[in-house]
Amino acid sequence: QTVVTQEPSLTVSPGGTVTLTCASSTGAVTSGHYPNWFQQKAGQAPRPLIYSANIKHSWTPARFSGSLLGGKAALTLSGVQPEDEAEYHCLLYYGGPWVFGGGTKLTVL
Protein backbone atom coordinates (compact mmCIF):
# COMPACT_ATOMS: atom_id res chain seq x y z
CA GLN A 1 0.00 0.00 0.00
CA THR A 2 1.36 3.36 -1.04
CA VAL A 3 1.98 5.82 1.76
CA VAL A 4 2.45 9.57 1.33
CA THR A 5 4.22 11.20 4.25
CA GLN A 6 4.08 14.79 5.44
CA GLU A 7 5.42 16.42 8.59
CA PRO A 8 2.67 16.10 11.21
CA SER A 9 3.22 19.62 12.47
CA LEU A 10 5.41 22.67 11.95
CA THR A 11 5.63 26.02 13.67
CA VAL A 12 6.73 29.27 12.06
CA SER A 13 6.94 32.88 13.21
CA PRO A 14 5.01 35.59 11.40
CA GLY A 15 7.08 36.91 8.52
CA GLY A 16 9.20 33.80 8.44
CA THR A 17 9.67 31.13 5.81
CA VAL A 18 8.71 27.48 6.11
CA THR A 19 8.84 24.50 3.76
CA LEU A 20 6.42 21.62 3.98
CA THR A 21 7.33 18.38 2.25
CA CYS A 22 5.52 15.42 0.76
CA ALA A 23 7.31 12.09 0.35
CA SER A 24 6.26 8.88 -1.37
CA SER A 25 6.89 5.36 -0.09
CA THR A 26 7.51 4.25 -3.70
CA GLY A 27 10.53 6.49 -4.17
CA ALA A 28 11.24 9.98 -5.39
CA VAL A 29 8.32 12.26 -6.09
CA THR A 30 8.50 13.49 -9.68
CA SER A 31 6.48 15.72 -11.96
CA GLY A 32 4.68 12.55 -13.03
CA HIS A 33 3.02 12.48 -9.61
CA TYR A 34 1.42 15.85 -10.43
CA PRO A 35 1.68 17.02 -6.81
CA ASN A 36 -1.26 19.01 -5.53
CA TRP A 37 -1.42 21.05 -2.36
CA PHE A 38 -4.56 21.99 -0.44
CA GLN A 39 -5.03 24.36 2.47
CA GLN A 40 -7.69 23.61 5.06
CA LYS A 41 -8.52 26.04 7.82
CA ALA A 42 -10.34 24.90 10.92
CA GLY A 43 -13.96 24.06 10.22
CA GLN A 44 -13.67 24.73 6.51
CA ALA A 45 -13.46 22.70 3.33
CA PRO A 46 -10.06 22.24 1.72
CA ARG A 47 -9.01 24.86 -0.79
CA PRO A 48 -6.68 23.98 -3.67
CA LEU A 49 -3.44 25.97 -3.71
CA ILE A 50 -1.03 24.31 -6.13
CA TYR A 51 -1.24 21.68 -8.86
CA SER A 52 1.30 19.93 -11.08
CA ALA A 53 3.99 20.63 -8.47
CA ASN A 54 4.32 24.37 -8.99
CA ILE A 55 1.30 25.88 -10.74
CA LYS A 56 -0.77 28.23 -8.62
CA HIS A 57 -4.49 28.74 -8.84
CA SER A 58 -5.61 32.29 -9.53
CA TRP A 59 -6.47 32.80 -5.85
CA THR A 60 -3.22 31.45 -4.44
CA PRO A 61 -1.21 34.20 -2.73
CA ALA A 62 2.21 34.90 -4.21
CA ARG A 63 3.92 33.93 -0.95
CA PHE A 64 3.03 30.28 -1.61
CA SER A 65 5.22 28.32 -4.01
CA GLY A 66 5.46 24.66 -4.96
CA SER A 67 8.49 22.72 -6.10
CA LEU A 68 10.22 19.37 -6.25
CA LEU A 69 13.02 19.26 -3.71
CA GLY A 70 15.32 16.40 -2.82
CA GLY A 71 12.97 13.70 -4.11
CA LYS A 72 9.93 15.21 -2.45
CA ALA A 73 7.20 17.65 -3.34
CA ALA A 74 7.54 20.86 -1.37
CA LEU A 75 5.33 23.78 -0.47
CA THR A 76 7.17 26.90 0.65
CA LEU A 77 5.54 29.83 2.39
CA SER A 78 7.62 33.01 2.38
CA GLY A 79 6.62 35.91 4.59
CA VAL A 80 4.11 33.84 6.55
CA GLN A 81 0.96 35.61 7.67
CA PRO A 82 -1.18 34.72 10.71
CA GLU A 83 -3.98 33.68 8.38
CA ASP A 84 -1.75 30.95 6.95
CA GLU A 85 -2.27 28.88 10.08
CA ALA A 86 -4.01 25.80 8.72
CA GLU A 87 -3.68 22.15 7.80
CA TYR A 88 -1.91 21.54 4.50
CA HIS A 89 -2.54 18.39 2.48
CA CYS A 90 -0.56 17.04 -0.43
CA LEU A 91 -2.01 14.74 -3.08
CA LEU A 92 -0.01 12.55 -5.45
CA TYR A 93 -0.96 10.67 -8.62
CA TYR A 94 0.01 7.01 -9.03
CA GLY A 95 -1.06 6.24 -12.57
CA GLY A 96 -4.67 5.66 -11.68
CA PRO A 97 -5.32 6.22 -8.02
CA TRP A 98 -4.38 9.37 -6.17
CA VAL A 99 -3.19 9.31 -2.56
CA PHE A 100 -3.28 12.05 0.08
CA GLY A 101 -0.60 12.59 2.64
CA GLY A 102 -1.54 12.71 6.29
CA GLY A 103 -1.48 16.48 6.38
CA THR A 104 0.75 19.06 8.10
CA LYS A 105 -0.65 21.25 10.84
CA LEU A 106 1.07 24.63 10.45
CA THR A 107 1.06 26.87 13.48
CA VAL A 108 1.97 30.55 13.15
CA LEU A 109 3.34 31.70 16.46
Place this chain on the structure above:
Amino acid sequence: EVQLVESGGGLVQPGRSLRLSCKASGFTLGDYAVSWFRQAPGKGLEWIGFIRSKAFGGTAEYAASLKGRFTFSRDDSKGIAWLQMNSLNTEDTGVYYCARKKGFVDYLGQGTLVSVSS
Protein backbone atom coordinates in the same frame (compact mmCIF):
# COMPACT_ATOMS: atom_id res chain seq x y z
CA GLU B 1 -20.10 31.74 -9.56
CA VAL B 2 -18.87 28.16 -9.50
CA GLN B 3 -20.57 26.17 -6.75
CA LEU B 4 -20.74 22.55 -5.73
CA VAL B 5 -23.21 21.56 -3.04
CA GLU B 6 -23.18 18.14 -1.46
CA SER B 7 -26.25 16.68 0.22
CA GLY B 8 -27.62 13.38 1.41
CA GLY B 9 -25.45 12.88 4.45
CA GLY B 10 -26.82 11.89 7.82
CA LEU B 11 -26.93 9.17 10.44
CA VAL B 12 -27.07 5.64 9.06
CA GLN B 13 -26.80 2.22 10.67
CA PRO B 14 -23.91 -0.11 9.89
CA GLY B 15 -24.60 -2.31 6.88
CA ARG B 16 -27.02 0.16 5.31
CA SER B 17 -26.61 2.24 2.16
CA LEU B 18 -26.55 5.94 1.47
CA ARG B 19 -26.46 8.03 -1.69
CA LEU B 20 -24.79 11.42 -1.67
CA SER B 21 -25.51 14.10 -4.25
CA CYS B 22 -23.27 16.81 -5.66
CA LYS B 23 -25.18 19.64 -7.33
CA ALA B 24 -23.20 21.90 -9.64
CA SER B 25 -24.01 25.48 -10.57
CA GLY B 26 -22.21 28.28 -12.35
CA PHE B 27 -20.59 25.96 -14.88
CA THR B 28 -21.37 23.00 -17.12
CA LEU B 29 -20.85 19.84 -15.09
CA GLY B 30 -20.59 17.77 -18.24
CA ASP B 31 -17.29 19.45 -19.14
CA TYR B 32 -15.62 18.13 -15.98
CA ALA B 33 -14.75 15.00 -14.11
CA VAL B 34 -16.11 14.84 -10.57
CA SER B 35 -13.80 13.78 -7.78
CA TRP B 36 -14.83 12.63 -4.34
CA PHE B 37 -12.81 12.93 -1.12
CA ARG B 38 -13.65 12.23 2.49
CA GLN B 39 -12.28 13.13 5.89
CA ALA B 40 -12.82 11.12 9.05
CA PRO B 41 -13.15 13.16 12.26
CA GLY B 42 -9.77 14.58 13.24
CA LYS B 43 -8.02 12.83 10.36
CA GLY B 44 -6.53 13.72 7.02
CA LEU B 45 -8.17 13.68 3.62
CA GLU B 46 -8.78 10.44 1.77
CA TRP B 47 -9.15 10.16 -2.00
CA ILE B 48 -12.25 8.13 -2.89
CA GLY B 49 -12.06 8.41 -6.68
CA PHE B 50 -13.56 10.20 -9.61
CA ILE B 51 -15.88 9.82 -12.58
CA ARG B 52 -14.72 11.13 -15.92
CA SER B 53 -16.74 13.36 -18.18
CA LYS B 54 -18.62 11.75 -21.06
CA ALA B 55 -16.00 13.13 -23.43
CA PHE B 56 -13.52 10.83 -21.72
CA GLY B 57 -15.83 7.85 -21.58
CA GLY B 58 -17.62 8.58 -18.31
CA THR B 59 -15.62 5.84 -16.63
CA ALA B 60 -14.53 5.88 -13.03
CA GLU B 61 -11.50 5.24 -10.85
CA TYR B 62 -11.86 4.13 -7.25
CA ALA B 63 -9.58 3.78 -4.28
CA ALA B 64 -8.75 0.09 -4.03
CA SER B 65 -9.99 -0.12 -0.46
CA LEU B 66 -13.44 1.13 -1.47
CA LYS B 67 -13.93 -0.49 -4.84
CA GLY B 68 -17.01 -2.67 -4.89
CA ARG B 69 -18.84 -0.77 -2.17
CA PHE B 70 -18.81 2.74 -3.62
CA THR B 71 -20.13 3.70 -7.05
CA PHE B 72 -20.18 7.02 -8.89
CA SER B 73 -22.78 8.19 -11.36
CA ARG B 74 -23.78 11.44 -13.00
CA ASP B 75 -26.60 13.16 -14.85
CA ASP B 76 -25.09 16.07 -16.72
CA SER B 77 -28.48 17.29 -17.92
CA LYS B 78 -29.35 17.95 -14.28
CA GLY B 79 -25.87 19.04 -13.24
CA ILE B 80 -25.73 16.39 -10.53
CA ALA B 81 -23.27 13.67 -9.60
CA TRP B 82 -23.85 10.94 -7.05
CA LEU B 83 -21.86 8.72 -4.77
CA GLN B 84 -23.63 5.47 -3.88
CA MET B 85 -22.23 3.90 -0.73
CA ASN B 86 -23.18 0.35 0.27
CA SER B 87 -22.44 -1.86 3.27
CA LEU B 88 -21.43 1.12 5.35
CA ASN B 89 -19.36 0.63 8.47
CA THR B 90 -18.21 2.92 11.25
CA GLU B 91 -14.95 3.65 9.43
CA ASP B 92 -16.96 5.37 6.70
CA THR B 93 -17.93 8.13 9.13
CA GLY B 94 -16.71 11.52 8.00
CA VAL B 95 -17.27 14.56 5.83
CA TYR B 96 -17.60 13.81 2.14
CA TYR B 97 -16.56 16.35 -0.47
CA CYS B 98 -17.10 16.49 -4.21
CA ALA B 99 -14.87 18.51 -6.50
CA ARG B 100 -14.69 19.38 -10.13
CA LYS B 101 -11.64 18.26 -12.06
CA LYS B 102 -10.30 19.00 -15.52
CA GLY B 103 -6.71 17.85 -15.28
CA PHE B 104 -6.65 19.24 -11.78
CA VAL B 105 -9.12 19.89 -8.98
CA ASP B 106 -10.01 23.54 -8.58
CA TYR B 107 -13.33 23.80 -6.75
CA LEU B 108 -14.68 21.72 -3.89
CA GLY B 109 -18.02 21.76 -2.15
CA GLN B 110 -18.46 22.42 1.55
CA GLY B 111 -19.04 18.76 2.29
CA THR B 112 -21.77 16.62 3.81
CA LEU B 113 -21.41 14.67 7.05
CA VAL B 114 -22.01 10.94 7.11
CA SER B 115 -22.25 9.25 10.50
CA VAL B 116 -22.38 5.47 10.62
CA SER B 117 -23.54 4.25 13.99
CA SER B 118 -26.00 1.86 15.55
